[in-house]
Amino acid sequence: MTDQYDAIIVGAGHNGLVCSALLARAGKRVLVLEANEQVGGAAITREFADGYSVSACAHLLYQLQPAVRKDLKLSPRLACEDMTTIALGENGKHLRIEDKRIEGVNKEDADHYREFRKRMTRFADLLRKFLNKPPPRLGTKEFKDLATLAQLGLDLRMLGKDEMRAFLRLIGMNIYDEVTERFENPLLRGAISLDAVLGTHLGPRSPNTIMTYLYRQAGDHGRNGIPAGGMGSVSNELAHVARSEGATIRTGIPVKRIIVENGRVTGVETETGDRFDSFTVISNADPKRTIMDLVGVKHVETGFTRRIHNLRAKGNAAKLHLALDGLPKFAGLSKKDLAERIVIAPDENYVERAFNPAKYGESSPAPVVELTFPSLRDETMAPTGKHVMSAVVQYAPYDLKGGWTDDAKAAFEKVVIDTIARYAPDIASRVTASELLTPVDIEREFHISGGHWHHAELTLDQFMFVRPVSSSAQYSMPLEGLYLCGAGTHPGGGVSGAAGRNAAKTILGREAAA
Amino acid sequence: MSKQAPVHQGRLKTPFYSRLEKLDFVNEWHQWKGYSSADSLYCSDTEYFAIRNATAVFDLTPMTKYRISGPDALDYLNRLVTRDMAKIKPGRVAYAVWCDDQGQVIDDGTIFHLREGEYRLCSQERHFAWLQAAAIGFDVSITHETDNIAALAVQGPTSFSTLNNMGFEGLADLKPFGLMHVDFQGSELMISRTGFTGDLGYELWIDPDKAEALWDALFEAGKLYGIRAIGTDALELSRIEAGFLAAYMEFLPADETVRTGRSRSPLELGLEWLVDFKKPNFNGRRALAEEKRKGSTWRLVKLDIEGNKTAHHSYIFGQEKTNKPAIGFITSAAWSPVCKQNIALGTVRAPRGMPGDTVWVEIYYQREMHWNRHMAKATVVDKPFWFPPRRGATPPGPF
Numbered sequence: 036m037t038d039q040y041d042a043i044i045v046g047a048g049h050n051g052l053v054c055s056a057l058l059a060r061a062g063k064r065v066l067v068l069e070a071n072e073q074v075g076g077a078a079i080t081r082e083f084a085d086g087y088s089v090s091a092c093a094h095l096l097y098q099l100q101p102a103v104r105k106d107l108k109l110s111p112r113l114a115c116e117d118m119t120t121i122a123l124g125e126n127g128k129h130l131r132i133e134d135k136r137i138e139g140v141n142k143e144d145a146d147h148y149r150e151f152r153k154r155m156t157r158f159a160d161l162l163r164k165f166l167n168k169p170p171p172r173l174g175t176k177e178f179k180d181l182a183t184l185a186q187l188g189l190d191l192r193m194l195g196k197d198e199m200r201a202f203l204r205l206i207g208m209n210i211y212d213e214v215t216e217r218f219e220n221p222l223l224r225g226a227i228s229l230d231a232v233l234g235t236h237l238g239p240r241s242p243n244t245i246m247t248y249l250y251r252q253a254g255d256h257g258r259n260g261i262p263a264g265g266m267g268s269v270s271n272e273l274a275h276v277a278r279s280e281g282a283t284i285r286t287g288i289p290v291k292r293i294i295v296e297n298g299r300v301t302g303v304e305t306e307t308g309d310r311f312d313s314f315t316v317i318s319n320a321d322p323k324r325t326i327m328d329l330v331g332v333k334h335v336e337t338g339f340t341r342r343i344h345n346l347r348a349k350g351n352a353a354k355l356h357l358a359l360d361g362l363p364k365f366a367g368l369s370k371k372d373l374a375e376r377i378v379i380a381p382d383e384n385y386v387e388r389a390f391n392p393a394k395y396g397e398s399s400p401a402p403v404v405e406l407t408f409p410s411l412r413d414e415t416m417a418p419t420g421k422h423v424m425s426a427v428v429q430y431a432p433y434d435l436k437g438g439w440t441d442d443a444k445a446a447f448e449k450v451v452i453d454t455i456a457r458y459a460p461d462i463a464s465r466v467t468a469s470e471l472l473t474p475v476d477i478e479r480e481f482h483i484s485g486g487h488w489h490h491a492e493l494t495l496d497q498f499m500f501v502r503p504v505s506s507s508a509q510y511s512m513p514l515e516g517l518y519l520c521g522a523g524t525h526p527g528g529g530v531s532g533a534a535g536r537n538a539a540k541t542i543l544g545r546e547a548a549a
Numbered sequence: 550m551s552k553q554a555p556v557h558q559g560r561l562k563t564p565f566y567s568r569l570e571k572l573d574f575v576n577e578w579h580q581w582k583g584y585s586s587a588d589s590l591y592c593s594d595t596e597y598f599a600i601r602n603a604t605a606v607f608d609l610t611p612m613t614k615y616r617i618s619g620p621d622a623l624d625y626l627n628r629l630v631t632r633d634m635a636k637i638k639p640g641r642v643a644y645a646v647w648c649d650d651q652g653q654v655i656d657d658g659t660i661f662h663l664r665e666g667e668y669r670l671c672s673q674e675r676h677f678a679w680l681q682a683a684a685i686g687f688d689v690s691i692t693h694e695t696d697n698i699a700a701l702a703v704q705g706p707t708s709f710s711t712l713n714n715m716g717f718e719g720l721a722d723l724k725p726f727g728l729m730h731v732d733f734q735g736s737e738l739m740i741s742r743t744g745f746t747g748d749l750g751y752e753l754w755i756d757p758d759k760a761e762a763l764w765d766a767l768f769e770a771g772k773l774y775g776i777r778a779i780g781t782d783a784l785e786l787s788r789i790e791a792g793f794l795a796a797y798m799e800f801l802p803a804d805e806t807v808r809t810g811r812s813r814s815p816l817e818l819g820l821e822w823l824v825d826f827k828k829p830n831f832n833g834r835r836a837l838a839e840e841k842r843k844g845s846t847w848r849l850v851k852l853d854i855e856g857n858k859t860a861h862h863s864y865i866f867g868q869e870k871t872n873k874p875a876i877g878f879i880t881s882a883a884w885s886p887v888c889k890q891n892i893a894l895g896t897v898r899a900p901r902g903m904p905g906d907t908v909w910v911e912i913y914y915q916r917e918m919h920w921n922r923h924m925a926k927a928t929v930v931d932k933p934f935w936f937p938p939r940r941g942a943t944p945p946g947p948f
Contacts, residue, residue, distance in 0.1 A: 295829075296829075297829050298829035298830050298834070327686060331686070332685060332686030332687070333624055333628060333686070333687075333830065334829075334830050335830070336628075336650040336830070336831075336832045336833070336834075336835075337628070337629070337649075337650065337679070337682055337683040337685075337832045338649055338650035338651075338682075338832070339650055340682070340683075340685050340686060341682040341685060344682075344685045344686075506650070513650070513835060
């Protein structure tokens with residue numbers, strides 16, 4: 036069976052869906068092939084225990100780019116738009132952190148926090164401009180690249196001299212130095228540190244963790260939302276938009292390889308041996324999987340292969356899902372409070388210490404946790420009167436010494452539950468079922484090499500002009516007809532849609548120019 | 550006082566050192582990839598004439614050698630080098646060039662197809678890191694075997710007679726760029742009809758343990774054929790006459806350059822015949838296809854220069870009297886005794902330097918302390934300066 040398409044997209048992750056919708060709208064005949072039964076990639080909702088559902092990987096919506104919402108006229112139904120972050124402290128003395136105000140700290144910290152947020156918001160707005168356009172290529176003389184570069188420079192300069200300097204100084208710095216310089220309250224320092232390192236293989240003292248903090252703010256100013264029906268509903272809406280634009284989306288069809296003939300891409304072959312033809316194949320899969328597995332290094336050059344091979348892309352965030360027969364009792368928190376975003380990161384050193392063992396292939400004995408009880412916001416997630424907990428837990432390195440065996444997983448799960456039990460002693464007695472997804476499980480379930488949120492570590496040497504690697508930053512790979520549109524490309528991961536949108540714009544722009 | 554630790558040998562000696570040492574009168578040595586290598590052993594002119602008139606023996610053990618084998622060896626090499634390696638059958642040797650992703654030459658060398666699926670790659674420079682990077686995703690093994698093989702170049706018009714005198718069966722049928730395996734005192738000796746002199750010649754490859762025995766047998770067999778050991782000075786002159794390229798002379802390995810524009814593509818080195826665009830992919834293909842479309846920046850030229858003043862380090866100009874900047878420069882130059890010609894290799898800005906073109910070379914020379922300058926007329930030639938019929942003849946004639 037063969038069929039000719041204008042573009043085939045490998046993988047119906049949210050970026051693939053955004054890309055397919057925009058291409059289909061431009062009149063392209065688009066086919067999206069998804070290996071899993073559901074669309075959405077790592078942005079799905081699924082049952083993990085009888086009657087209990089959860090957003091299986093990404094669980095909070097904070098990064099969906101306004102440009103993507105606008106272009107696709109998206110209006111995700113939210114069960115909650117802006118959660119307060121509660122930083123758990125000893126003896127029920129917690130902090131309540133919102134965008135502009137904070138409860139539980141002295142006046143100085145409160146003032147500093149306002150200042151800090153003001154500056155970070157300004158910088159995040161600037162970064163957002165960068166994130167929503169393809170990065171210019173450096174060293175070319177093409178007008179478009181030069182114009183984009185000039186615009187970036189101008190945007191930067193428009194911050195004003197002092198703030199531009201501050202931006203350039205801060206972007207490569209670590210969050211640890213910034214929070215210890217600014218704030219007295221350890222819980223505040225810890226909570227901000229956690230925001231900077233979530234989903235990365237970085238600790239608060241790692242370089243450029245201010246950039247990763249800004250990256251998180253660059254969607255919705257750091258507002259954390261919970262989609263009604265879980266993250267899968269966002270993907271379903273995207274798939275609905277893509278289909279109504281005319282894209283064909285087929286699930287349960289794993290692509291075995293991207294076909295290369297006479298030095299160019301000509302289509303894809305599925306695991307079942309079916310062939311679909313197209314001179315444009317756009318991979319929503321991560322760069323390593325795309326180049327090393329789907330294309331094969333035989334078809335690309337050595338320097339490029341080496342860069343892709345050396346891409347740092349090992350995940351360090353695990354996901355823990357608990358089915359609970361009732362809400363656990365947290366000292367100092369009401370039932371209403373449990374509907375907010377709760378973080379365990381008592382101070383910046385705690386976060387760094389949690390990261391330390393991960394450098395040597397060991398999981399954290401005292402992990403940092405971001406936990407939510409989505410069933411409090413959305414009753415469809417659990418049977419009546421019961422609840423689910425969805426938590427991001429760090430650090431759980433992809434290449435754990437000895438591997439993620441059942442014993443290792445059980446031991447780490449116990450560590451996490453014990454960590455939560457320091458604040459909610461009855462939690463263990465409430466658990467009726469559980470699921471721990473380590474980066475290895477994330478790799479297996481969502482087909483992401485290394486199980487990394489961002490497909491490739493979010494660091495300055497893998498950012499903007501050099502993401503995923505130099506000489507391939509504009510979504511186009513050094514193989515005719517092959518493009519990437521996933522988190523491994525500029526700007527990176529998170530349910531943002533920016534990479535998919537940028538990729539579609541690049542592909543359509545090239546066609547217009549040709 | 551504590552006992553002093555033994556000092557590790559600083560410069561390596563090849564397995565032929567004991568023999569070379571006895572023939573050495575001038576003590577002129579340099580370092581070649583960690584080994585001592587002789588510039589000259591008694592007189593480089595005499596050594597040169599051994600190459601052109603008799604049998605010259607050169608110790609090429611320090612030449613870099615890699616063994617490449619495994620199920621993907623052919624696919625691997627085909628992506629590595631620009632030419633089509635599928636055409637190189639077992640028992641054949643290929644001159645090849647390899648590039649980075651930008652189509653810039655990393656090095657040139659020879660690839661020996663030893664046996665089905667088993668290759669040896671030889672080059673002047675070391676490239677293990679690049680070869681390893683190129684192996685990512687391929688089922689191949691790459692072994693650095695420079696130190697495990699002793700090698701000699703046996704070159705010159707009587708080289709066939711010398712080796713034939715050693716009784717190697719089938720040698721007469723060995724064609725240029727062919728290789729064969731024979732027995733030498735119970736060890737396997739590989740003989741290839743290859744060389745760096747542009748003359749009739751062979752290269753011998755053997756286990757280092759048998760190196761001295763091979764040397765002795767060779768010199769015994771060559772007694773009546775004027776056999777002589779030579780150093781690199783004589784070899785260098787013959788290589789320029791043959792029009793062969795040398796790394797760091799005609800090109801800089803691309804991974805060693807810092808400034809853009811200081812490396813060269815195969816097209817700029819006159820090696821387009823080695824670039825097979827029919828292959829769907831190889832390192833540098835995209836860039837080279839683009840260069841072919843747009844035109845190259847540089848062109849390698851072979852120059853026949855008037856007069857007898859060697860054009861070392863000279864600028865090349867388009868006219869004799871001109872205010873315009875130089876169009877290029879000389880990379881290797883020599884007075885060729887065998888051709889009776891003042892010859893040079895150079896690099897000029899394309900599209901200048903087509904065969905038959907006239908260019909001007911600015912030569913400075915010193916006479917009794919005082920410097921003189923003159924503009925020498927030079928003609929761009931197409932063919933190697935030295936290409937005797939015996940180089941290609943099979944069987945080679947006896948002398």
